Amino acid sequence: MEMPARWPSRLTPPLFLCRVEAGFPSPADDHLDRELDLTEHVVRRPSATFFTRVAGASMRGAGIHDGDLLVVDSSLTPRDGDVVIAVLHGDLTVKRYRTRRGRVWLEAAHPDYPPIEVRDEDATVWGVVTHSLRYHRKR
Amino acid sequence: MDRPTAFALVDCNNFYASCERAFDPSLRGRPVVVLSNNDGCIIARSDEAKALGIEMGTPYYQVKGKLKAHGVVVFSSNYALYGDLSNRVMGTLAYAAPAVETYSIDEAFLGLDCTQADPQFARSVQRLVGQWTHIPVSIGIAPTKTLSKVANRFAKRRKRCRGVFRLPEEELDAWLDRVEVRDIWGIGPAYTRLLHKNRVYTAKQLRELDDRWVRRHMTIVGLRTVWELRGISCIPLDRAKAAKANIMCSRSFGEPVTEKADLREAVATFASRVAEKLRAQQSVAGALYVFVTTKRFGPGPHYRNHATVTLPVPTAYTPTLVREALRGLDGIWKAGIRYKKAGVMVQDVTPAAQVQGDLFASAGQAQDASLMAVMDAVNATYGRGTLALASTGTKRKDWHRKEGHRSPRYTTRWDELAEVRA
Numbered sequence: 001m002e003m004p005a006r007w008p009s010r011l012t013p014p015l016f017l018c019r020v021e022a023g024f025p026s027p028a029d030d031h032l033d034r035e036l037d038l039t040e041h042v043v044r045r046p047s048a049t050f051f052t053r054v055a056g057a058s059m060r061g062a063g064i065h066d067g068d069l070l071v072v073d074s075s076l077t078p079r080d081g082d083v084v085i086a087v088l089h090g091d092l093t094v095k096r097y098r099t100r101r102g103r104v105w106l107e108a109a110h111p112d113y114p115p116i117e118v119r120d121e122d123a124t125v126w127g128v129v130t131h132s133l134r135y136h137r138k139r
Numbered sequence: 140m141d142r143p144t145a146f147a148l149v150d151c152n153n154f155y156a157s158c159e160r161a162f163d164p165s166l167r168g169r170p171v172v173v174l175s176n177n178d179g180c181i182i183a184r185s186d187e188a189k190a191l192g193i194e195m196g197t198p199y200y201q202v203k204g205k206l207k208a209h210g211v212v213v214f215s216s217n218y219a220l221y222g223d224l225s226n227r228v229m230g231t232l233a234y235a236a237p238a239v240e241t242y243s244i245d246e247a248f249l250g251l252d253c254t255q256a257d258p259q260f261a262r263s264v265q266r267l268v269g270q271w272t273h274i275p276v277s278i279g280i281a282p283t284k285t286l287s288k289v290a291n292r293f294a295k296r297r298k299r300c301r302g303v304f305r306l307p308e309e310e311l312d313a314w315l316d317r318v319e320v321r322d323i324w325g326i327g328p329a330y331t332r333l334l335h336k337n338r339v340y341t342a343k344q345l346r347e348l349d350d351r352w353v354r355r356h357m358t359i360v361g362l363r364t365v366w367e368l369r370g371i372s373c374i375p376l377d378r379a380k381a382a383k384a385n386i387m388c389s390r391s392f393g394e395p396v397t398e399k400a401d402l403r404e405a406v407a408t409f410a411s412r413v414a415e416k417l418r419a420q421q422s423v424a425g426a427l428y429v430f431v432t433t434k435r436f437g438p439g440p441h442y443r444n445h446a447t448v449t450l451p452v453p454t455a456y457t458p459t460l461v462r463e464a465l466r467g468l469d470g471i472w473k474a475g476i477r478y479k480k481a482g483v484m485v486q487d488v489t490p491a492a493q494v495q496g497d498l499f500a501s502a503g504q505a506q507d508a509s510l511m512a513v514m515d516a517v518n519a520t521y522g523r524g525t526l527a528l529a530s531t532g533t534k535r536k537d538w539h540r541k542e543g544h545r546s547p548r549y550t551t552r553w554d555e556l557a558e559v560r561a
Contacts, residue, residue, distance in 0.1 A: 047230030048271035050550065056561035064561060075271045085559050090165030093560040108561075126164075126273070 042131045048075035050127065052085065052092065059083070059094050061109030068134045070094070074127035083129040088116070092126055143250030143376065145280055147261060148287040149232060149268070151225075152275045152295070152302070154245035155183035158224045159214050161273035162549045162557045170211040174199050177391045178215055178543060215542035223550040227272045235264045240376045248284055250376040256280060261303045280305040284374045285367035288324040289315070289342065308370060315342035315368065325364040330357060342368055386424075388412040389482020395433075396478045402431065403465055407530040409483040410457075410464035415518070417455035417485060418511055425453040425487030427460060429467035434479045444471040453489055456507045457514065460485070461528055 043049045054068045062083055064070070070085070078084050078097040086095050086106055095106035095116075104118040116123070151157060155173040160166045170187035174180065180198045191209050193202060199213075206213055225244045232239045238250030251260070261278040268276050279290025286306055293314070294304035306314055321331040323342055333356060339345055346368040353362045363373040388409040396402050406429060417424055430445035446467035454460065464483050517526045547555035 045271070047227040047234070051553075051556050052559045053556045054561050055558045059561040066561070069556070070559065074273065087164040090167070091560050092162070092164065092557060 042071050044130075045073060045075045048127075049073050054094060054132075058108040058110045058113045059096075062096060064094060064109070064129075064132050065134060068132045070129050071131040071133070072127035073130050076128040076130070078125050078128050085126040085129065086118075087124045087126050094129065097125065097128075142372075143238060144253045145251045145256035145282050146284045146287040146372070146376070147236075147249040147251055147255075147264075148242075148279045148284070148291040149247045149249060149264065149276050150278075150291050150295070151228060151245035152277055153183055153185050154225075154274070155214075155216065155221055156185040156188070157274050158217070158221050159212075159546055160185075161224065163546070166212060170209060171214065172206065172211055173214045173216055174544070175216060177393070179391070182216065213544050215545040217545050217548060219548040219551045220546065224272060224274060228268055228274055228276070231268050231271045232264070235267050238376055238378060240378055248287065248376055251280070256305075258303050258305050261305070265302055275302070277302040278304075282306075282308065282370045283367040283372045284376075285324050285364055286311075286370065289318055289322075292318070292322065311370065312343050315346065318342040320345055323364065323368070325360070330361065333357070385484055385486055386413050386416045386488065387482060387484040388416070389430075389480060389484075391480045392478065396481075397476070399472055399474070402472065402478055402481060403468060404531060405481050406464050406468045406483060407461045407528060409481065410461045411527060411531055413483050413485050414455055414457040414460045414511075415515060417488070418515060421491050422488045423453040423455045423491045424460070424485030425450055425489065426485070427463050427467065428484040428486060429464050429471070429482070430484075431468070431471060431478050431481045433477055440476055442473060442476050444473075446470045447486075453487065454507075455491065456511060457528060461530055465530065 050072045052070045052072055054064055054066055054070060057066055059065075064083065072085050076082075080097065080099045082097045084095060084097045084106075085092050086097075087093075088095075088106070093106075096109060098105040098107055098115070105115045106118055106123065107115040156171040159171055159173065166185075168187065169185075170191055170193075171185040172181050172188050172193060173183035175182045178199055180196050181193060181202070182195070184193055184195065188211055191205075191211070193206070193211070205211075221244065228245075229239065229241050229247060232247050232249065236249040236251070236255065240248040240250075242248055249255075249264075254260070258280065261280055265276055265278055268274060277291055277294040279287045279292070279294045280303075281287040281290045290304050290306040293306070294300050294302050297304065318341060320326050320334045320339060320342060321328070323345070326334070326345075334340070334345065339348065346365055348365060350362060350365070353365050357364075366373050390405070390409070392405070396405065410427075413424075427448045427450065428445060429448070430443070432443035433439075433441050435441065435443075448463045448467045450459065450463060460483075468481075514526045547557070549555060549557045
């Protein structure tokens with residue numbers, strides 16, 4: 001396991017919340033849980049995890065919209081069907097990673113954008129998208 | 140692992156330039172340079188920039204035209220980004236190998252056991268760091284730390300090594316014959332002069348010197364280096380990061396400072412920052428050094444001065460350090476002068492746990508410590524400078540640092556995240 005070296009844990013050791021009286025402590029103390037920490041939930045490998053911001057509409061079909069925040073884990077090896085960040089023509093781009101008969105394709109999730117075949121040199125995978133985060137209220 | 144079989148020195152290639160590339164792939168294959176604070180001079184170059192003959196440390200204004208003509212991409216330094224990526228590289232190394240010593244922002248020693256002391260393992264570490272952090276590294280392997288530094292030089296300079304090199308123990312002489320003494324870890328300019336005077340020019344010649352001569356002229360420290368060159372490990376892996384002996388905070392002002400109140404604010408800010416750094420490494424300082432200076436050239440008056448203040452009890456307490464720094468400043472302040480730079484450095488730094496009390500010191504040290512703990516916690520959560528002494532000024536300013544070409548702080552600011560195209 002990787003030590004979570006980068007983010008200080010927000011967790012503090014559970015304390016007895018009630019005063020310990022002579023007699024009975026609160027029975028709830030036995031069941032005290034830690035506060036939920038979203039970072040801990042979405043970031044498995046802090047050293048390899050980056051947050052990025054989406055610009056554009058070509059991944060709408062995958063539920064990824066303009067302005068969404070993406071959690072990208074660069075330690076993962078892409079598998080067929082993964083949403084990835086790929087380096088394409090000097091840009092970081094979001095695409096669906098596809099393998100078909102030993103060939104690799106990068107697909108958009110939008111009818112206007114044709115899939116792109118990846119040959120060794122012209123594109124590399126920068127990381128695999130594990131989560132996306134969107135603000136749902138009107139601004 | 141108390142006695143590793145071998146050591147690896149992992150060094151990030153052109154670290155600052157590589158950090159800029161990590162989030163901007165359009166920079167791959169293009170010459171990139173990074174400038175020092177205030178865009179003063181060149182402090183990092185990509186391989187392509189090195190190939191153009193751009194030297195380290197060159198003042199920016201001298202080569203501005205040349206950089207432009209060659210399409211070199213210029214960046215102001217972005218220490219928030221470099222620090223974050225450095226942590227990631229070190230975190231990745233800790234995952235790959237159990238024994239890591241962070242040696243600098245872009246270098247680490249690994250202690251290797253007998254299964255890891257081969258180029259294949261190094262190659263896998265190189266690949267892992269590259270994939271996880273997008274930072275390319277070079278790795279040198281050898282039986283001692285000093286030799287692993289030598290191995291790393293070869294890993295970097297020999298194209299066919301592709302960034303990984305193990306010094307072959309059987310042919311050590313042949314390899315060390317190609318290494319100049321001044322390029323050896325631990326041999327500074329003074330020792331280089333001494334060795335040259337005695338006709339010692341290469342690492343091979345140095346390792347063949349007589350122990351007694353070395354001991355007499357280069358102390359036990361030099362002898363250690365010589366033994367390490369012979370393949371006998373004398374410098375162990377230091378996994379606990381050694382506390383820094385001096386901590387400094389200084390800035391060149393974008394616009395010269397002429398008002399005493401402004402200079403006091405700057406010095407108070409620097410002293411607070413130094414106090415924070417001290418507490419972060421659980422140390423206290425016994426003395427404090429304040430300096431101010433004008434430009435060295437151009438229209439006068441020219442002035443530079445400094446003051447050293449000894450503290451009655453070693454401390455990391457912000458109010459004390461700020462008060463003493465301002466006292467120091469009062470002693471060297473002169474009116475009618477355009478100050479270009481100021482700074483605060485603490486000296487005589489010791490671990491806080493070792494401090495002896497002083498009969499005459501204030502009795503409130505425990506309260507002081509808990510107050511500082513609160514201040515550091517608030518500032519860590521809500522951003523530096525949220526809680527500060529009034530003497531550091533109430534307007535937030537970064538002392539007007541010049542950073543005209545800074546890239547986004549991709550990993551430490553929500554509003555500066557890397558954009559990905561969809």
